[in-house]
Amino acid sequence: MLALMSVRDLPPAQRRAWQEIFRHYVFEADDATAEHIGAAARRVLAPLDADAARMLRAQLLKKINR
Numbered sequence: 001m002l003a004l005m006s007v008r009d010l011p012p013a014q015r016r017a018w019q020e021i022f023r024h025y026v027f028e029a030d031d032a033t034a035e036h037i038g039a040a041a042r043r044v045l046a047p048l049d050a051d052a053a054r055m056l057r058a059q060l061l062k063k064i065n066r
Helices: 004-008 010-027 050-064
Strands: none
Touching: 004 010
């Protein structure tokens, strides 16, 4: 929902850039997508485990409640 609201009203060139980012890192991602990035630095590109999900929820709530 946040991505939709954030991206939909951008100028066409910016939307196309975001489209490519989502295509590469979300819709066509595979095991090789982030292998050039060290495991400790992958952060949002790493698999979402329970701890990462908990941290993500906390970050989102903090930003929303500002």
